[in-house]
Amino acid sequence: MAQTTTSEHNHDAHGGHGHHDHGFSHPMPIWMLLSVFFALLFLTVVTVFQSQFDLGNAEIWASLTIATIKAALVILFFMHLLWDKPLNAIVILGSLIFVALFLGFTLMDAEGYRENLIYNSTIEASQPVVPVDPSTDATVPAVAAP
């Protein structure tokens, strides 16, 4: 944390990438921007393609993995985190920890009391919304009561 104090500014915080002529600014080389962009595009195509096959549950993980790779590219290069002060990296990664905490506990609990849930309760709001079955012109009965 120390290197964030105004007293001790050092450009090493910018990952040793020279550019001292630009002061503390650190322009990204164009080739890098473009290659990151095309990598992202490629990954998008891949994820769309893989969604054509039915992989069952694996599909979720496949898509999420690809998405995470893309997200990493965006954060590291476009958002410049690779050359940024470590504190900023800590900040954003820390937030992910708390997201994990939040989702983790809530989902774990929801899974825990799942068997107690009453489904398709015959409360008005959850009636099926198809009023009439054209073949037998009679109202389709509500979902069976528990």
Place this chain on the structure above:
Amino acid sequence: MSVADRPITSPVRSEVDSYPEHHFLNHSKGFLSWALTLDHKRIGLMYLVGVMSSFALGGMFALMIRIHLWNFKDGWLSNQTYNQVFTLHGAIMVFLFIIPSIPAALGNFLLPVMLGTKDVAFPRLNLSSFYLWVTGLILFLTALSVTGLDTGWTFYTPYSIETQQGGAVLAATFGVFVLGFSSIFTGLNFIVTINTMRPPGMTWFRMPLFLWAIYATSIIQVLATPVLGITVLLLSAERLLGIGIFDPKLNGDPVTFQHFFWFYSHPAVYIMILPAMGIISELMSVHCHKGIFGYRMIAYSSIAIALFGFLVWGHHMFTSGMADVTTIVFSALTFTVSIPSAIKVFNWLGTMYQGTVSLNTPMLYALAFIFLFTIGGLTGLPLGALSTDMHFHDTYFVVAHFHYVMMGGTLVAFLGGVFHWWPKMTGRMFNDKLGIVSAIIVFVGFNLTFLPQFVLGSRGMPRRYATYLPEFQPLHQLSTIGSITLGSGLLLALIVLLMSLVNGKKAPRNPWGGATLEWMCSSPPPHDNFSSAPTVGDPYDFSNIEYDGRTGGYVKRT
């Protein structure tokens, strides 16, 4: 002992010569110079006025509740009105008073001065979060005036979806949303200021503990409040469109709402108490004229509390049908929080040891805090332990517990802080004798109000009851008497402060003998706090600070 012995605040002191010609109060004139100010000190004062008036409003509701409960039935309010009153009492106190009280009001005024900077990092953001707070206030007042909110401050679904007071619920949820962002931006501002704007020499471990507390608080504000934002946003979508995510009628899950809500609202408890602990650390050391005991332990425990605070929200839901494993995990984590709090209390006592305790108003409030907060903390044990909580949950025991922490803790510390820094903020000394009287009345009234409620709760009196069993009546009446005492004590405190503005002696630079930076600049401080970066020393080194009869305050021996 007679008050006059203590030279510090005695009214018969020689004329103060260090009163500044130009300071932030007379830096510029006119309404706009306040309404559009970017000066953190003025914003802090505007917050101070704001939170104090919303506290008055919430307190009024509290008295209405207590008076209604004088009789076990046929109180002077109808059930509906009673529900609306306790809802607004809770909502106003939590969202409009406690959460912004110390960080936004005192924090805004003190943080840059204690840190030795000219201002916070983002003055405009600072001003806009004040106006966000005002917007939230207005929305709450609309909720109050439209139909009256009757959901309880927790907005539990599905009641908040089904209640007839739809307009009020909408107004209030939007209000909470806006207030949430106000609080986020304050926290964000403080974190950045402390990280990037510390002057040379102000290392992390030369920061006053109040700043450590504020820093820890800000972390919580930034991390937790957004979840509240999305929760109330989804809730208002429930009301407007019926999206059903929290509505069992649409297979939505009300328990999930409680998870969402408490993921913010439990850490919020630490948003409320951490800055209070910070204030107490300052008050104890300054008024004992002795360095704080175990500086690093207190600093670390603040951060520890902030982080552990995120792991325990489930203890608000022990009976709500959480899965058993979650329940037990949360109970275990709950106890981890109690340790750092205990450490702080012991350290404050250690600070008094061999000190030079000046028993003036701020110090008495600080001592009251230690007494009340200890009770509040200890009564948390039976609530964290699962089997006993099954009995105490949602009873008056809980009510008494969190009032001991929130009010006996945060409010008392807030008052102590206001008295402590009042000379710095206004440049006026208050009447210390009357201040002491107010502190004592508040202390007595508080215990009279809330001690009986522990017994009520353990005997099974549920919360949020407009009518109750006759056998509970005596204790309720005792509590009501206490609440009136408490109210009058608070009123007296307010009068003392206001009187000082009229006929208070001009305050010296350093009336209490503090060693932190805010006492180095004049009272009230100049517009830019420090013309040049101040020399930073150990914030708790009192060895060379001596009383100076000519100024009626303390000076640093050079």
Place this chain on the structure above:
Amino acid sequence: MTAIQENLAQVVDDHADHHHEHPSWLAHHFDDAEQQYDSGKLGMWLFLVTEVLFFSGMFCAYALYRNRNPEVFEFCSSFLNEKLGAINTGVLLFSSLTMAWAVRAAQLRQHQLLVGMLGATLGCAAIFLGVKAVEYSHKWELGLLPGKLYVAQLDGAHGPHKGYLEFICQVPAFVTALCAFYALYAFKTKSLFHQRVAGPMLVAGLCFFGGVGLGQYLEAQEEASKGHGGHVAGHEHHAMVDGHVDHGSHEHAAAPESVHAAETKTAAEIAASAATAMGGTPNVYVSPTELKTPNADVNQRSMAGLFFSIYYCMTGVHAIHIIGGMIVITWLIVKAAREEFHEQYFGPVDNVGLYWHLVDFIWIYLFPLLYLIT
């Protein structure tokens, strides 16, 4: 929220008049440019943290209900046109590229390029919104609405309400018109500054309608493939099944043989529906997915309705962030046109860039979660 964005970045010219030793772009309470830059940047990262946690709530709801009844999500995601999703993903990625490039341009004092890049970003944002407008209006016409409002009949019949798209487009049309007038004024006065500002704004306005056109073209394609399926099923005199092929056949629409697939499935479904009708357990719909999952009553407010609640919340809040971003970018264009940025002072561009990339970041997850995973 945009006001906040401004505050975060705008602090830089905060009452500079008091302090003449400071350059106009350096706030009086900062010692030097780097301190100001670091503060702004840390502030922005912290704000992004709040954004992440803000969205996490909705991701939590998604995970919860998907995990609770996956068949609903399988069934419903077939209503989402993944072509539109993919196009939008590409558009957002490109806008991220231009935004990052804009930061570089600001650092290198390439003012003309900077304005261009910001304009491009603005345009992409507009295209994205245009496509979204088509998606939303189409779903509303089908009655695919959140929660209580969900009234989809699944017989392919569009609801009574038409012309949602026109309704949505009114505001953008008005804004574009304003931009056009502004552009006219700019070119009349020949002021380089006004031209630099008005140009991108007008382009962006037009881009929105470009996006609408694109979206409608792709939706039309879908309609066509559906129409065929519907026709096939039409032979069966079973309106309900008809609808089912419509939506069920989304995932097959890509390849021609899918139609046969749809046909064969259709037969199976009639049998299924008939059987269940006899059996008494009521079936509100028959879908290809049903053959996999016994749970047949997905087409209710409490099932499909819940999915669309989550869909609209997530994409809606994301869209609001896009609009916010557009406003801030416009403000940046104004500053860029004044050539305010240089290697000592490019914080605003950098910070808005961070915000914009985060919006992209969120979408990178939304796209597969909502459109792809079936």
Place this chain on the structure above:
Amino acid sequence: MSFFLADKVAPYAWFPEGASSFAPQVDFLFTVILWICVVFFVPIVIAMGYFMWVYRERPGYRGSPEALHNTAIEITWTVVPTIVVVWVFWEGAMGYLDMARIPKGTVDVNVTAKKWQWAFKYENGGEHEVIPVENSSVKELPLLVLPVDRDIKIIMRSDDVLHSFYIPAFRAKRDVVPGRYNYMWFHTTKEGLYDLFCTEYCGDNHSQMNAKVKVVSQEEYQKALEKAIQEPEDPLERGKLLYKRQGCSTCHNAGAEGASGPGPSYNGSWGKPVPLESGSEVAFDENYVRESILNPQAKARKGYGKASPMNSYAGKLKDDQIDALITFIKSLENANSATTK
């Protein structure tokens, strides 16, 4: 402090008399915690007062600024509380697991909570009866009869919002959550009449949503079960009974009984024309009453459209039960509201 010690002097000052197998464990743990609190709190206060006095600021006295740190003592006051809370947690968790693990061979009771009425259904399908209470904000309360010395399992459902089922004497509490079943159990140990509260805020009459629990001997319990299934022959009496048992009385006032609202009163409205929300009028007759029971919102009375909506009783009442209710309401043709509040 004195009232903490009150626990010693008067054994029942602190808790209501325990009547379930949970009570001993809970009371024990609480008493232990109480004394832990005393052990921590009293020294703290004494030290505070002592320091306040001996180190007070006075002429000619200046304290030493040393003693800012003492590793040994700091470790002590970190470790000791840790050990204590670990024990407290363990004890509490064990007690909780006992409450959570429902044994076999229980006496089951179905509990349905709705605004603002508890409904109890026994294993034989019988429903709870209603007993009058004096000196309270309500006139009568539903009565839940339980056998002594048995494991009781409570199966809870809510019709509308969150409620919470709490019997202080049993030290047992569990929220009743709409959209799911919640379960709890306890082992009754003492005969007697106990209070049952709703402890989760549920709206206007939350504080009147109470009930009485009567723990009786096995034989009496059997008698109660038989009594529970039979309804009186006379339709009027039967209607009166249903009016209370089905919770009509929580919203509608009839004669001098029942709550005055949110629902309209039955008094003196029979046969007269009723103004509706829709503006039209309808005769208050068998047809109207029957429809209002089965589909309450169909013809909402003028001024009651905004009241918290009544749930349909379709499927909950048999035809002859509805007829009995009609007879009862008919009997109120000339009754006038004696109740004020």
